[in-house]
Amino acid sequence: MNFEEHAGKSVLSRAGVSVPQGRLCASAQEAEAAARAIGPVVVKAQVPTGKRGKSGGVKLAATPEEAAASAQAILGMEIGGFPVARVLVEEQAAIAREFYAAVLNDPASRSPLVLFSTEGGMDIEEVAATRPESLRRMAVDIRKGFGPADARRLLLGLDLGEAAVPVAAMLVDLYRVYRQHDAELLEINPLALLADGRVVPLDCKLTVDDAALYRQTDIAELGAREPLSALEERGRALDLKYIELEGNVGVLANGAGLTMTTMDVVSHAGGRPSNFLEIGGEAYTKGTEALDLVLSNPGVKSLVVNFCGAFARTDVMAGGVIQAWKTLNPTIPVFFSIHGTGEDEAVRMVREELGIEPYDRMEDAISAAVEAAR
Ligand code: GDP
Ligand code: MN
Secondary structure (H helix, E strand, O other): OEEOHHHHHHHHHHOOOOOOOEEEEOOHHHHHHHHHHHOOEEEEEOOOOOOOOOOOOEEEEOOHHHHHHHHHHHOOOEEOOEEOOOEEEEEOOOEEEEEEEEEEEEOOOOEEEEEEEOOOOOOHHHHHHHOHHHEEEEEOOOOOOOOHHHHHHHHOOOOOHHHHHHHHHHHHHHHHHHHHOOEEEEEEEEEEEEOOOOEEEOOOEEEEOHHHHHHOHHHHOOOEOOOOOHHHHHHHHOOOEEEEOOOOEEEEEOOHHHHHHHHHHHHHOOOOEOEEEEOOHHHHHOHHHHHHHHHOOOOOOEEEEEEEEOOOOHHHHHHHHHHHHHHHOOOOOEEEEEEEOOHHHHHHHHHHHHOOOOEOOHHHHHHHHHHHHO
8 A cells, every 4th residue: 555745744744753744625715724824834745756846846935825826837737647636735844955765675685675875866776876885774584673883884984964863763763654554665755954954754665565454454544455455345246356457368276376387377378467356265165156256257268177086076176167167157167276175076067067078287278378369
């Protein structure tokens, strides 16, 4: 789940990190009223993408009238493909220096990574390429955490002057918020040193692990879930994990692992899957609903049914698919591979009731499905 700047800043603020005072506004009138209450402001487009500054989505306004005009100009813009429906009207900061700070999940070190650079305001990729000496990184052992001593060690040798102390404190705070909220990314660019010596986040990008939303209930309403397609909504209502994809080979397998293996083999054979669908665990009896869902994707040209039974019985799964097949009566070809518990019975049922011979090898069933979808 992604949090726009204003939402990310709310999360920071609730966690005790000071952020500039601001208001979310949906019209020029609201922006004007906000500026009247706040004073000189910066008006910032709220869209789930960066580079707003370069696109004209960030404007300084000295008076309420200017704030209204800026909001008028920014609302209705399109930035990175997103129409701007709201602006954040925030107190202007007297910026002395701009830094970069982030905490993120780092696949390479399989740990959180704290990043800091004295070069703020630009893309971090650009900083890494042009000013690598300004960029510091530290992998964190989550059992030990990231404390003031770690922050000092990370910043050692950087020319920060008096700012070193508040910057170190901010990094510790950012790591705490990242951990507390199961974040995948918390990025502050720029992290500003103000004329009065305070260090404050001027921008905020927050991504929280979707799998942790069940326990992040206090902030979940602030973020934006990726919108689900109509079919994905249907899957969710059925309690089935369904993801709609662009390909044309429908995949029906039991368990997330076998499903992903099947998708990999589809790709390996030169095809593209039209869905991910998990019907493992307790959902293995939902063959009918599952098949209906897979076949409802308008792109699907052939179907692979790949079952591997252990505790879940393949004859029960096959029974559901056969019943669904007879009800839905689809016109696309289907290719079965069935192994494990209940296999003999399942194969017999498919053969006798559908007149289709299951394949011995999964790879052959999948290659045939890819071929048929061409
Ligand atoms: P982004 O371009 O989408 O990353 O948007 P940012 O929130 O990072 O804003 C872009 C730039 O606007 C920042 O790098 C700052 O230089 C500037 N900016 C943002 N807020 C303020 C502010 O309160 N005062 C001043 N003077 N500049 C600001
Ligand atoms: Mn930024």
